[in-house]
Amino acid sequence: MEKENTRSWQDQAERRRKVARSVCVCLCFVCQGLTAAMIGPAFLDLQLITNTDVQQASALFTSLSAGNMAGSLLVGLLYDLFNPSLLLIGGMLMMAVTSAVTPFCSLFGVMVVVCFLTATFAQMFCVAATTEEVQTWGAKASETALQATNCAYAVGAVAAPLIVEPFLAPINEAAGISAANYSVLDPRIQFAGLSGVSDSFLDPRSQDVGNTSFYSIKTSSEVRLNGSFYSNDSVSMPSVPKTRIHFAFSITAALSFLASIPLLVDFITTRQAARNDKESLGCVKALAEKEHRASRNDYHKGRPNxxxxxxxxxxxxxxxxxxxxxxxxxxxxxxxxxxxxxxxxxxxxxxxxxxxxxxxxxxxxxxxxxxxxxxxxxxxxxxxxxxxxxxxxxxxxxxxxxxxxxxxxxxxxxxxxxxxxxxxxxxxxxxxxxxxxxxxxxxxxxxxxxxxxxxxxxxxxxxxxxxxxxxxxxxxxxxxxxxxxxxxxxxxxxxxxxxxxxxxxxNDDVTQDLQPLLSVPESVQKG
CATH class of the missing domain: 1.20.1250.20 (MFS general substrate transporter like domains)
Structure with missing residues (x-):
C-alpha cells in the first residue's frame, strides 16, 4: 500500500511537471505568433527604415519563408545530435535576439538576413516543441496539448498588430495640399482634382498614402495634372516622420526571452533527474519505440498499395x-x-x-x-x-x-x-x-x-x-x-x-491515432 501511494504521488508530480511544461511551451507559442504576425503591420515602417519600395521590401517575406524551410531542415539534421530541449530553448533565445535587432537594420540586405535568421530560429523552436509535446504526452494524449499550442500561436498573432500600432510612424498632413479621387500607381501617383499643389512626384521609397497625406515628395520642374502642366515651387514639403517600431520589436523580444527561462530551468532540473535514473529512462524509450513500430505496422496493414x-x-x-x-x-x-x-x-x-x-x-x-x-x-x-x-x-x-x-x-x-x-x-x-x-x-x-x-x-x-x-x-x-x-x-x-x-x-482507428500528429501548430505548417 505504501509503495502504491508513493507511486501514485510520483505519477501526480510527473503529470504536474508535464502540464507546467506544456503551459510554458504555449507561452512561447504566443511569442511565436507575436513575432510572425507583427511584420505585416510594420511593413510600411520597415520600408521607411530601409528606404525601399514595395517590390524591394517584399524580399523580407521571401526571406521569412526561406527561413522556415531552413529551420525545418536544420532541425532534421541536428535533432539526433543534440538534446531536443536545447534546440527548443536555443531557437527561442536566438529568435528573441534577431527579432530585437530587426528594426535597427537600416541596410536592406542586412534586414533580409536578420529576418531569415529570425524565421529559421523560430522554426527550430516550433518543430522541436511539437516533437517534444508528442513524445511527452504520447500520440493520443498529445491532441489537447497540440491544439493548445495552435490556439496560443493564434492569440499571439491577434495581439501583434495591437502592440505594433502605437509605435507606427504617423501620417503627416502636407501643408497646402488637398486631394480627391486619387489612385495609387507605384512608383508614381496620379492625381485628379488637386488644388495648390507643387509640381512633384512621390518618392516611392518613402511614401505612405492615407487620408491624402504623404511622407515625402520629390520636387520636379513640372508635373502633368489632368492633361496639363503646372509649376509651383512655393510649397514646403513635410519631413519624413520617424518610426518607433523598435519599441514593439523590443517588447516582443523581451517577452520571448522571459518565456524561455522556465523551459531552461525545467531542462536543467530534468537533466539532473535523468542522470539519476538512466536505466528507467532507457526502458521507457525502448517501450515507446516498440509501441511506435506496432502502431506503424497496424497503420499500413490492410491499406492498398x-x-x-x-x-x-x-x-x-x-x-x-x-x-x-x-x-x-x-x-x-x-x-x-x-x-x-x-x-x-x-x-x-x-x-x-x-x-x-x-x-x-x-x-x-x-x-x-x-x-x-x-x-x-x-x-x-x-x-x-x-x-x-x-x-x-x-x-x-x-x-x-x-x-x-x-x-x-x-x-x-x-x-x-x-x-x-x-x-x-x-x-x-x-x-x-x-x-x-x-x-x-x-x-x-x-x-x-x-x-x-x-x-x-x-x-x-x-x-x-x-x-x-x-x-x-x-x-x-x-x-x-x-x-x-x-x-x-x-x-x-x-x-x-x-x-x-x-x-x-x-481507417477510423488509424485516423484517430494520427490526428494529434497531423494537427501541428500553424508556424510548423508553414515550414
Whole structure:
C-alpha cells in the first residue's frame, strides 16, 4: 500500500511537471505568433527604415519563408545530435535576439538576413516543441496539448498588430495640399482634382498614402495634372516622420526571452533527474519505440498499395494544393495593412486593427475546430472552408474596387475563419482518402508547400509596384479559386478512380491515432 501511494504521488508530480511544461511551451507559442504576425503591420515602417519600395521590401517575406524551410531542415539534421530541449530553448533565445535587432537594420540586405535568421530560429523552436509535446504526452494524449499550442500561436498573432500600432510612424498632413479621387500607381501617383499643389512626384521609397497625406515628395520642374502642366515651387514639403517600431520589436523580444527561462530551468532540473535514473529512462524509450513500430505496422496493414505513377502523381498534386493555399494564407495578413493604406487610403492604425480582426477570427475558428473535428469528417470541413474562402476573397476584391470599407472588414474576418482549418484538415483528409500520411510524406509536403509563400512575394511585389496595390486583391481571388479547383479535382479523383480501382483506404482507428500528429501548430505548417 505504501509503495502504491508513493507511486501514485510520483505519477501526480510527473503529470504536474508535464502540464507546467506544456503551459510554458504555449507561452512561447504566443511569442511565436507575436513575432510572425507583427511584420505585416510594420511593413510600411520597415520600408521607411530601409528606404525601399514595395517590390524591394517584399524580399523580407521571401526571406521569412526561406527561413522556415531552413529551420525545418536544420532541425532534421541536428535533432539526433543534440538534446531536443536545447534546440527548443536555443531557437527561442536566438529568435528573441534577431527579432530585437530587426528594426535597427537600416541596410536592406542586412534586414533580409536578420529576418531569415529570425524565421529559421523560430522554426527550430516550433518543430522541436511539437516533437517534444508528442513524445511527452504520447500520440493520443498529445491532441489537447497540440491544439493548445495552435490556439496560443493564434492569440499571439491577434495581439501583434495591437502592440505594433502605437509605435507606427504617423501620417503627416502636407501643408497646402488637398486631394480627391486619387489612385495609387507605384512608383508614381496620379492625381485628379488637386488644388495648390507643387509640381512633384512621390518618392516611392518613402511614401505612405492615407487620408491624402504623404511622407515625402520629390520636387520636379513640372508635373502633368489632368492633361496639363503646372509649376509651383512655393510649397514646403513635410519631413519624413520617424518610426518607433523598435519599441514593439523590443517588447516582443523581451517577452520571448522571459518565456524561455522556465523551459531552461525545467531542462536543467530534468537533466539532473535523468542522470539519476538512466536505466528507467532507457526502458521507457525502448517501450515507446516498440509501441511506435506496432502502431506503424497496424497503420499500413490492410491499406492498398497505389501504383508508383499514381502515388507520385497524387503526392505532386497534394504538394501543389498546399503550396497554392499557403501562398494565400500567408500573403493576405502580411500585405493587408499595406494594402488598405495604399489602395483604400486608410490610416496605419486601421490597417493594424483589420489585421488583428483577421487573426481574431482565425483564432476563434481554430478553437472551434477542436470540437468540430469530432463531429465532421475532414472532407466536410474542407468543403465548408473553400465554400467560404472563395466568396471572401472575391468580396475583398469587390470591396477594394468599390471602396466599401465595411465589406473589407467583413471579408477579412470571413477569410480568417475560412483559412484556419485547411492545413490540418487537409492532412487528415489526405490520410483518409488519398494516401497514408507517413513522416516522409509530411516532410515532402511541408517543404514543397513553402514554395508558394516563397515565390508569391516576388511576383506580388513587382505587380503592386508597377500596376498598383489592387493587384493583391486580384491575385488572392485567383489563387483562392485555383486552390478550390485543385481540391475538387483531388476529391473527385479519390471518390472515383481510387475508390473504384482500389477501394476505400479509410481507417477510423488509424485516423484517430494520427490526428494529434497531423494537427501541428500553424508556424510548423508553414515550414
Amino acid at each position: 497505389l501504383p508508383r505513377t499514381a502515388y507520385l502523381g497524387t503526392l505532386l498534386w497534394v504538394c501543389v494544393f498546399n503550396a497554392v493555399f499557403l501562398a494565400v494564407e500567408i500573403t493576405f495578413p502580411y500585405y493587408l495593412p499595406t494594402f488598405v493604406v495604399l489602395q483604400l487610403g486608410w490610416s496605419k492604425s486601421r490597417g493594424a486593427l483589420v489585421t488583428s480582426a483577421f487573426w481574431l477570427a482565425f483564432a476563434g475558428s481554430r478553437f472551434a475546430c477542436m470540437f468540430l473535428v469530432r463531429i465532421f469528417r475532414p472532407a466536410q470541413i474542407l468543403v465548408s472552408c473553400f465554400s467560404l474562402m472563395v466568396p471572401s476573397f472575391v468580396a475583398f476584391l469587390l470591396a477594394s474596387l468599390w471602396q466599401l470599407d465595411w465589406l473589407v472588414w467583413l471579408s477579412s474576418v470571413t477569410a480568417g475563419v475560412a483559412t484556419s482549418a485547411v492545413v490540418p484538415s487537409g492532412f487528415s483528409w489526405v490520410n483518409d482518402e488519398l494516401m497514408p500520411v507517413t513522416g516522409r510524406v509530411t516532410s515532402v509536403v511541408l517543404l514543397a508547400a513553402n514554395v508558394g509563400p516563397l515565390l508569391n512575394p516576388m511576383v506580388l511585389g513587382h505587380m503592386m509596384e508597377n500596376s498598383g496595390a489592387i493587384c493583391l486583391a486580384y491575385e488572392l481571388a485567383g489563387e483562392a479559386t485555383l486552390c478550390a479547383l485543385i481540391f475538387l479535382l483531388l476529391l473527385l479523383f479519390s471518390r472515383t478512380y481510387l475508390r473504384t480501382n482500389y477501394g476505400s483506404i479509410h
